[in-house]
Amino acid sequence: MVSIGFDRDRIRGTWAVRLAAAILVMTTAIGCASPGAVAPSPTPVASATEAPSASAAEPSPSEAAAPSCGTDPVVLNAYFETGFDIPFKLAEEFTKQFPNVTWDIKQDQFTNLMTATPRLLSGDNPPDLIRLPSMVSLVADGLLKNLDEYATAFGWDEWSAAQLAQNRVAEDGTRGSGSLYAMGLNYSMTGVFYNKELATQIGMTAPPTTVAEFEGLLAKAKDAGLQPIMQWNATASGGGLAFPLQNLMAAYGPTEPINDWIFQKPGATIDTPSNLTAAEHLQQWIEAGYFPEDANAIEYTDANARFGQGEGVFMFNGDWQNATYDKDLPGNVGFFVFPSAEADGKLAAMSAPLTYGIATNAKNADCAAFFFNWVATDETARQINVDIGGSNPGGPTDLPIPSAAEGSVTNETLAAGNEVAKDNGGMDFIANATGSIFAQGWTPELQKMVGGRQDAAGLLKAVQAEYEKELNR
Amino acid sequence: MIEAAGKAGPAPAIARSQAPAADRRTARRILPNRGIRRQTIVGWLFVIPALLMYLVFVIQPLFLTVQYSLYRWDGVGPATWVGLANYVTVLSEPRLLETLFNAFRLVLFFSLVPVGLGLVTASVIQRVATGRLGTISRTILFLPQVIPLVAAGIIWGRLLSLPGLVNQGLSAIGLSDVTRAWLGDFDTALPAVGIIGIWVLLGFCTVLLLTGMTKIERALYESARLDGAGWFQEFKAITVPSLRHEIGVCLTVTVIAALAAFDIVYVSTGGGPGGATAVPGIQIYILAFLERQVGIASALAVVLVFLVLAVILPIQRLSRDTAR
Numbered sequence: 071m072v073s074i075g076f077d078r079d080r081i082r083g084t085w086a087v088r089l090a091a092a093i094l095v096m097t098t099a100i101g102c103a104s105p106g107a108v109a110p111s112p113t114p115v116a117s118a119t120e121a122p123s124a125s126a127a128e129p130s131p132s133e134a135a136a137p138s139c140g141t142d143p144v145v146l147n148a149y150f151e152t153g154f155d156i157p158f159k160l161a162e163e164f165t166k167q168f169p170n171v172t173w174d175i176k177q178d179q180f181t182n183l184m185t186a187t188p189r190l191l192s193g194d195n196p197p198d199l200i201r202l203p204s205m206v207s208l209v210a211d212g213l214l215k216n217l218d219e220y221a222t223a224f225g226w227d228e229w230s231a232a233q234l235a236q237n238r239v240a241e242d243g244t245r246g247s248g249s250l251y252a253m254g255l256n257y258s259m260t261g262v263f264y265n266k267e268l269a270t271q272i273g274m275t276a277p278p279t280t281v282a283e284f285e286g287l288l289a290k291a292k293d294a295g296l297q298p299i300m301q302w303n304a305t306a307s308g309g310g311l312a313f314p315l316q317n318l319m320a321a322y323g324p325t326e327p328i329n330d331w332i333f334q335k336p337g338a339t340i341d342t343p344s345n346l347t348a349a350e351h352l353q354q355w356i357e358a359g360y361f362p363e364d365a366n367a368i369e370y371t372d373a374n375a376r377f378g379q380g381e382g383v384f385m386f387n388g389d390w391q392n393a394t395y396d397k398d399l400p401g402n403v404g405f406f407v408f409p410s411a412e413a414d415g416k417l418a419a420m421s422a423p424l425t426y427g428i429a430t431n432a433k434n435a436d437c438a439a440f441f442f443n444w445v446a447t448d449e450t451a452r453q454i455n456v457d458i459g460g461s462n463p464g465g466p467t468d469l470p471i472p473s474a475a476e477g478s479v480t481n482e483t484l485a486a487g488n489e490v491a492k493d494n495g496g497m498d499f500i501a502n503a504t505g506s507i508f509a510q511g512w513t514p515e516l517q518k519m520v521g522g523r524q525d526a527a528g529l530l531k532a533v534q535a536e537y538e539k540e541l542n543r
Numbered sequence: 544m545i546e547a548a549g550k551a552g553p554a555p556a557i558a559r560s561q562a563p564a565a566d567r568r569t570a571r572r573i574l575p576n577r578g579i580r581r582q583t584i585v586g587w588l589f590v591i592p593a594l595l596m597y598l599v600f601v602i603q604p605l606f607l608t609v610q611y612s613l614y615r616w617d618g619v620g621p622a623t624w625v626g627l628a629n630y631v632t633v634l635s636e637p638r639l640l641e642t643l644f645n646a647f648r649l650v651l652f653f654s655l656v657p658v659g660l661g662l663v664t665a666s667v668i669q670r671v672a673t674g675r676l677g678t679i680s681r682t683i684l685f686l687p688q689v690i691p692l693v694a695a696g697i698i699w700g701r702l703l704s705l706p707g708l709v710n711q712g713l714s715a716i717g718l719s720d721v722t723r724a725w726l727g728d729f730d731t732a733l734p735a736v737g738i739i740g741i742w743v744l745l746g747f748c749t750v751l752l753l754t755g756m757t758k759i760e761r762a763l764y765e766s767a768r769l770d771g772a773g774w775f776q777e778f779k780a781i782t783v784p785s786l787r788h789e790i791g792v793c794l795t796v797t798v799i800a801a802l803a804a805f806d807i808v809y810v811s812t813g814g815g816p817g818g819a820t821a822v823p824g825i826q827i828y829i830l831a832f833l834e835r836q837v838g839i840a841s842a843l844a845v846v847l848v849f850l851v852l853a854v855i856l857p858i859q860r861l862s863r864d865t866a867r
Binding site: 184185188189192207210211213304305306362363364365366367368372504505506509510513514515517518520521523524540543 | 839
């Protein structure tokens with residue numbers, strides 16, 4: 071959920087975060103104080119490739135020897151993200167089942183974690199478990215533990231390959247393949263949420279099966295005087311129009327090139343003919359007034375509040391918002407995966423793990439890895455993930471996915487996740503390609519498009535240029 | 544209220560301190576040698592804690608920033624020496640240059656308008672609103688200084704949004720054609736941020752200038768009035784020239800606020816839409832913490848420091864020279 075999560079989290083940022091950010095800028099102006107030398111050598115890189123300490127390294131290949139938390143008292147040193155209950159609830163349940171494990175949980179806003187993670191990982195008391203904003207540079211600096219041995223020991227390799235792909239980093243620094251450096255506590259799902267009452271009003275009886283059909287519904291909503299799509303696009307929240315844009319990209323073209331671009335495969339480009347078609351559709355939607363005219367000033371929280379008050383037939387978002395939708399519009403919010411261009415075309419959606427990693431020098435790496443395995447396989451943990459997180463717990467494909475409360479939109483997002491998995495249509499988010507492609511590329515260019523100052527071709531060219539510039543720096 | 548008066552205090556104090564300082568100096572000369580040394584040591588003891596803080600938290604980081612600006616560094620891994628390449632990037636990349644231009648556009652709103660308007664407001668308050676009315680109006684004008692900028696930025700964001708109070712007011716008086724999302728519109732975002740700046744800084748300037756006015760000799764006004772001068776002539780011939788020093792302070796503080804702006808912009812627009820309100824502070828933040836290009840971020844910060852100095856030093860000299 072790195073950046074899908076990233077925007078949602080930034081928006082949640084209270085004034086305190088922003089204040090902290092203000093202070094951070096001051097400290098940038100004064101430099102990043104701590105590294106004494108300008109060329110601080112990272113903590114022993116070698117250990118990144120070594121076997122993950124004692125028990126995992128034991129030769130016995132049997133399941134019984136898989137790493138565990140043992141029986142001695144263990145205190146897991148963890149950094150969680152403020153504002154999200156899911157890891158806290160999981161930690162609580164874990165201690166209930168394994169009383170020798172207690173937690174030392176520090177929490178911070180996602181934006182702060184984003185800036186502090188390298189320092190925390192390289193510090194004196196490296197975390198056993200930490201919410202990760204992005205991985206590639208952390209791996210390059212040797213700060214994250216290589217989880218390959220754990221994957222073998224616990225049998226994670228046998229899970230759906232797509233599940234772990236986003237957490238793999240190859241030796242050349244590209245993501246999507248190579249060694250495993252993080253795990254998802256759950257896997258989010260994105261798509262189109264809709265207000266059932268308003269949808270009925272415009273004659274939508276079943277979710278659209280083609281883009282054309284969806285566009286027909288948008289036109290009907292506009293004619294009926296409704297707001298067809300509620301979407302945020304303010305800078306602080308990041309350009310929310312990237313959601314429909316990427317859905318359109320996957321509707322008009324294959325997902326592989328998009329993922330290659332996100333994973334920084336050599337020579338990858340976002341400026342392709344099918345993506346141009348997608349961007350042109352988005353531009354038409356903007357020009358037809360399907361998005362709010364003040365989209366550039368709407369922040370994530372505002373957009374959700376307005377959708378919750380009945381403004382907007384559709385909204386592109388992710389299942390992390392399910393609980394709020396269930397509360398604001400109980401029983402009245404539906405969900406569908408964005409349709410393909412053709413009726414029998416493949417379905418695709420952005421889906422990202424709630425990524426957590428282990429520091430290279432973590433004291434209780436085995437126990438942390440055991441926790442990852444437990445989250446994905448324990449029945450209670452999986453139920454907590456669905457109930458609290460609203461997301462798919464992932465894990466072995468033969469385990470049943472727990473069901474959510476009756477009438478919750480979570481049941482629809484979970485079902486949709488299955489459809490996408492069948493078509494192997496999982497994608498990471500185009501905003502996650504580099505650390506600042508969202509802030510420096512997508513968001514400003516999409517805002518220009520909303521403001522009538524950028525067209526489809528220019529948008530893709532500008533973002534591609536920014537992408538290449540950032541990679542070449 | 545008390546705070547308002549207290550904060551405004553230092554300005555006249557600076558002006559007044561010259562005479563007594565001279566007395567003190569002569570007084571010190573009479574003291575025996577040992578006394579001087581002891582006084583010096585005690586003086587240093589008082590200064591050292593502050594000086595240490597200053598060295599550790601201002602001077603050292605300043606030098607580190609200059610050092611970082613010569614390297615390519617992601618903040619954690621090994622750094623590579625790149626010489627002045629980061630400065631070339633800062634001065635050749637249109638987006639980074641644009642932030643510097645935006646900063647200067649903000650000077651108009653953050654500096655020139657508050658100082659100009661502050662002069663007029665202060666002289667009106669001094670002339671018309673004496674006594675309690677003056678205190679009340681001063682307090683109201685100064686209040687924005689007391690409110691945290693971040694909170695103010697959030698409130699202004701709401702006020703200026705499409706369904707916000709500003710647009711409701713405009714619609715109510717029949718101007719529904721001009722309503723828009725002020726902070727989300729390419730043409731109005733920067734001026735809208737500027738208006739928030741005016742709101743914040745006007746009170747500061749007014750109170751500072753008003754305090755300065757109290758030290759202008761009444762007799763000057765009386766004789767001007769005897770000569771038949773009106774309000775504007777008094778303002779032009781007596782008030783403004785007598786306040787050069789205060790105006791200098793106002794300009795210095797507000798110009799820095801404009802060029803180094805971060806909080807108001809970050810909270811209200813985040814630099815958007817499409818970079819329309821992007822200022823160096825925001826870019827430094829993005830470069831350092833999102834892009835992890837600590838070198839380029841530091842180079843931009845250094846350029847900003849020099850720009851601020853280049854603008855501030857002439858103002859300082861101007862106000863000092865003319866004050867003499």
